[in-house]
Amino acid sequence: MIAQETQRNWKPIIKQFEAVVGKDGVVRRKEELLTYECDGLASYRQRPALVVLPRTTEQVAEAVKICDQNQIPWVARGAGTGLSGGALPVEDCVLIVTALMKRILDVDLENQRIVVQPGVINNWVTQAVSGAGFYYAPDPSSQIICSIGGNVAENSGGVHCLKYGVTTNHVLGLKLVLPDGSIVDVGGSVPEFPGYDLTGLFVGSEGTLGIATEITLRILKTPESICVLLADFATVEESGAAVADIISSGIIPGGMEIMDNLSINAVEDVVATGCYPRDAGSILLVELDGLEVEVATSKQRVAELCKKNGARNITTASDPETRLKLWKGRKAAFAAAGHMSPDYFVQDGVIPRTQLVGVLKEIEALSEKYGYAIANVFHAGDGNLHPLILYDNSIPGALHKVEELGGEILKLCVKVGGSISGEHGIGADKKCFMPDMFSETDLETMQWVRQVFNPKGLANPGKIFPTPRTCGESAKAQNLGQFKQSEVF
Amino acid sequence: MIAQETQRNWKPIIKQFEAVVGKDGVVRRKEELLTYECDGLASYRQRPALVVLPRTTEQVAEAVKICDQNQIPWVARGAGTGLSGGALPVEDCVLIVTALMKRILDVDLENQRIVVQPGVINNWVTQAVSGAGFYYAPDPSSQIICSIGGNVAENSGGVHCLKYGVTTNHVLGLKLVLPDGSIVDVGGSVPEFPGYDLTGLFVGSEGTLGIATEITLRILKTPESICVLLADFATVEESGAAVADIISSGIIPGGMEIMDNLSINAVEDVVATGCYPRDAGSILLVELDGLEVEVATSKQRVAELCKKNGARNITTASDPETRLKLWKGRKAAFAAAGHMSPDYFVQDGVIPRTQLVGVLKEIEALSEKYGYAIANVFHAGDGNLHPLILYDNSIPGALHKVEELGGEILKLCVKVGGSISGEHGIGADKKCFMPDMFSETDLETMQWVRQVFNPKGLANPGKIFPTPRTCGESAKAQNLGQFKQSEVF
Numbered sequence: 017m018i019a020q021e022t023q024r025n026w027k028p029i030i031k032q033f034e035a036v037v038g039k040d041g042v043v044r045r046k047e048e049l050l051t052y053e054c055d056g057l058a059s060y061r062q063r064p065a066l067v068v069l070p071r072t073t074e075q076v077a078e079a080v081k082i083c084d085q086n087q088i089p090w091v092a093r094g095a096g097t098g099l100s101g102g103a104l105p106v107e108d109c110v111l112i113v114t115a116l117m118k119r120i121l122d123v124d125l126e127n128q129r130i131v132v133q134p135g136v137i138n139n140w141v142t143q144a145v146s147g148a149g150f151y152y153a154p155d156p157s158s159q160i161i162c163s164i165g166g167n168v169a170e171n172s173g174g175v176h177c178l179k180y181g182v183t184t185n186h187v188l189g190l191k192l193v194l195p196d197g198s199i200v201d202v203g204g205s206v207p208e209f210p211g212y213d214l215t216g217l218f219v220g221s222e223g224t225l226g227i228a229t230e231i232t233l234r235i236l237k238t239p240e241s242i243c244v245l246l247a248d249f250a251t252v253e254e255s256g257a258a259v260a261d262i263i264s265s266g267i268i269p270g271g272m273e274i275m276d277n278l279s280i281n282a283v284e285d286v287v288a289t290g291c292y293p294r295d296a297g298s299i300l301l302v303e304l305d306g307l308e309v310e311v312a313t314s315k316q317r318v319a320e321l322c323k324k325n326g327a328r329n330i331t332t333a334s335d336p337e338t339r340l341k342l343w344k345g346r347k348a349a350f351a352a353a354g355h356m357s358p359d360y361f362v363q364d365g366v367i368p369r370t371q372l373v374g375v376l377k378e379i380e381a382l383s384e385k386y387g388y389a390i391a392n393v394f395h396a397g398d399g400n401l402h403p404l405i406l407y408d409n410s411i412p413g414a415l416h417k418v419e420e421l422g423g424e425i426l427k428l429c430v431k432v433g434g435s436i437s438g439e440h441g442i443g444a445d446k447k448c449f450m451p452d453m454f455s456e457t458d459l460e461t462m463q464w465v466r467q468v469f470n471p472k473g474l475a476n477p478g479k480i481f482p483t484p485r486t487c488g489e490s491a492k493a494q495n496l497g498q499f500k501q502s503e504v505f
Numbered sequence: 506m507i508a509q510e511t512q513r514n515w516k517p518i519i520k521q522f523e524a525v526v527g528k529d530g531v532v533r534r535k536e537e538l539l540t541y542e543c544d545g546l547a548s549y550r551q552r553p554a555l556v557v558l559p560r561t562t563e564q565v566a567e568a569v570k571i572c573d574q575n576q577i578p579w580v581a582r583g584a585g586t587g588l589s590g591g592a593l594p595v596e597d598c599v600l601i602v603t604a605l606m607k608r609i610l611d612v613d614l615e616n617q618r619i620v621v622q623p624g625v626i627n628n629w630v631t632q633a634v635s636g637a638g639f640y641y642a643p644d645p646s647s648q649i650i651c652s653i654g655g656n657v658a659e660n661s662g663g664v665h666c667l668k669y670g671v672t673t674n675h676v677l678g679l680k681l682v683l684p685d686g687s688i689v690d691v692g693g694s695v696p697e698f699p700g701y702d703l704t705g706l707f708v709g710s711e712g713t714l715g716i717a718t719e720i721t722l723r724i725l726k727t728p729e730s731i732c733v734l735l736a737d738f739a740t741v742e743e744s745g746a747a748v749a750d751i752i753s754s755g756i757i758p759g760g761m762e763i764m765d766n767l768s769i770n771a772v773e774d775v776v777a778t779g780c781y782p783r784d785a786g787s788i789l790l791v792e793l794d795g796l797e798v799e800v801a802t803s804k805q806r807v808a809e810l811c812k813k814n815g816a817r818n819i820t821t822a823s824d825p826e827t828r829l830k831l832w833k834g835r836k837a838a839f840a841a842a843g844h845m846s847p848d849y850f851v852q853d854g855v856i857p858r859t860q861l862v863g864v865l866k867e868i869e870a871l872s873e874k875y876g877y878a879i880a881n882v883f884h885a886g887d888g889n890l891h892p893l894i895l896y897d898n899s900i901p902g903a904l905h906k907v908e909e910l911g912g913e914i915l916k917l918c919v920k921v922g923g924s925i926s927g928e929h930g931i932g933a934d935k936k937c938f939m940p941d942m943f944s945e946t947d948l949e950t951m952q953w954v955r956q957v958f959n960p961k962g963l964a965n966p967g968k969i970f971p972t973p974r975t976c977g978e979s980a981k982a983q984n985l986g987q988f989k990q991s992e993v994f
Contacts, residue, residue: 126859173697182697200950206855207887208671210926211939211969212951216705237755266726310799366695370615398696437699450700461689462701468957480700
């Protein structure tokens, strides 16, 4: 197959794409294609044959049809900030980039919904409605640069997903271009729609079932009051216990984040918040939102529960400026990891909240075993861990060892009843771990769905599901039966 | 096909089923089969050939395999309380009833989840965990008799779904028996799972994709405080405006219900609550839950917004007994309709909340046009209407006219941007209206999914999707192309 691809005569195909999106909508010069070689997971790279930039649903459909008719694999890409390589090109593919589809198509404040094109930046949605007292809840760290289309593909999360849920809980409907180029509408403008929940199926399907070209999102009323509480503890165990107590008390904070000592010092080195004590074993950030009285009462209770679990200092802030200051370090955590070490590898796994302390101990043991420092930053309320493994990529073999370490952490998450991905997707990065989580029959069932929407395997091939060619010895999925043929693609 | 079915030799097949579930697990006498001729939608009836009552996942899988091997259509049934005929048998089918699968398999309070068999009654889930301060949120009117398996099949709603969402928002994972008899696990014990969201796909698929045999549910902390507020208004417009103002204020009540004058008088005739003024044009019930201070503040604001919109009297109750008294009439509304008239037909449609007043006027006009009284009871917060059409089935042709009237109401819902089903499913009852809501391509896409899970069409045939044979002239879906053959089944 690959041999055949490299012999493809692209000239007439480029003409076909240019007829759809115009000459300026096709990128084909090698140096311009560099940008598109990877997404946020920069350790995998592959240059696409061509980049196509449509502006409308119809142009996307036409572009997909050209791929379908010419048997060209294609990959959809939003802003390219994904961390699991979901938008990683495959050899000789066409990359369909939604960067020019940046229009907000409809705002309906009364019914609390907004319709956007996939290239609209996450943050713009809130900006478009905040004047009227509304906001869009899912807030990935990359929210000032990531696109809604990418959020839909990866079912992105964020700090506020503890209370408000991930992207799938906020998508009401989608206009989709399927891999055969047909245009369908799934879901709609009211929350419950009859028939199969194809909207839910598409959210998180990482571009393997089609491209969303219009997205109807639910927007929420801005809370009357928001308060951020920062507590520091001597150990991570103590802040973990505080989180358990807060949840048990029935309070559901907007977000609840823990950072360990290594992360604290990293961010203080870089952004010098002055709020995170360098000698603390951990800090806990709790954001409370709701009615003013509710927030005031919850704040008091959360503070009590922190003290009960050994909090040394507690700071609270209700005004936007001080709130931002308390959050500043957490928001800069990934960037700080980059300053602390030549390279870092961010892992994303989920564990049942009750396993937090035990899992952190095992991560520490793994860190010692492999000899790489690991800074821990996590959405503590929903057990979503983000261990940052610090390493130097210029040392031969380091990346491989770090990936192995990251893999051990994921297997640990699965062992305690958790998941190999909280909010970053599977993409190219984690597909080898799918058999650790799912039986062959479970994976086959998912692939039935892919086969039916994507029978030629042209839409984002090689993602999500393990393939013998790329997973090497760690793939248990070599016997995927009926899908083996198409999977090797 | 049907001619062939009626000639089937059931004796060896019955032996096969008996070998799996025992003699007492197979119901075959005609008089015993009467119970199973319909579900809550009693206007359609069909006796199944056989009823099979498994107790375990393995027995379900074996029963499904027998059907698969012998090309016997089968229909899954929970408690049989569904209102759209989702569990209506088809001719010569096997009905797989989950009534004996009533075990609670696991309770994990710390991680707020519970694993149950599908025959467990909705209300039992809350009972099992309420002592520890938890509850299960979705609460259909039938919650003391309906089963979780049926709730999953129909994606059931209830009064509290305004704040907490419908069944799909509370199902974390499923063990499923697919139509080929294979057993798969979808989703799991943590909220976000990688891969396609097959859990979401199965919830609401009305038994057309398989049977859920183990269901992992999310349980919530019981709110610290609950308050019910009852306001009466001279008109429905006023209570509708109050609802809009409450939502706009940012308060999200646990539930928000409106009843019109006809409903009020019906329930007062039957259960004599004494709380619903017979001369009121409408009453509005608002349930607020949360922290005590939050509920107190919200109660005051809701009362103010009701007054602003013309509320005549406002009663509030925080103790369980008085709360129950205020709810009593609403809970008895369907039963009261049965007392008011020999028969009633309950419709279930959704409209954007902002369309409430206009739609109620059009329903009134339809009521006059057809000459049938319509009592309106609805989940006002999320625009979920439940018009109760009162009629006398002993008058020839009455049911047909009432169904036509019900259909006009559904089309009205679609016209204003709503949906033909809020929480009762499509089943046998509403499939003819699917083309009013979806394009042919949209419906075909859903049927791709059905085809892949249910390629022989044996699992609950003739449900959800319109079929030329049953929909007559109202079906626009006669050209469903590749699905035509299997659909006629």
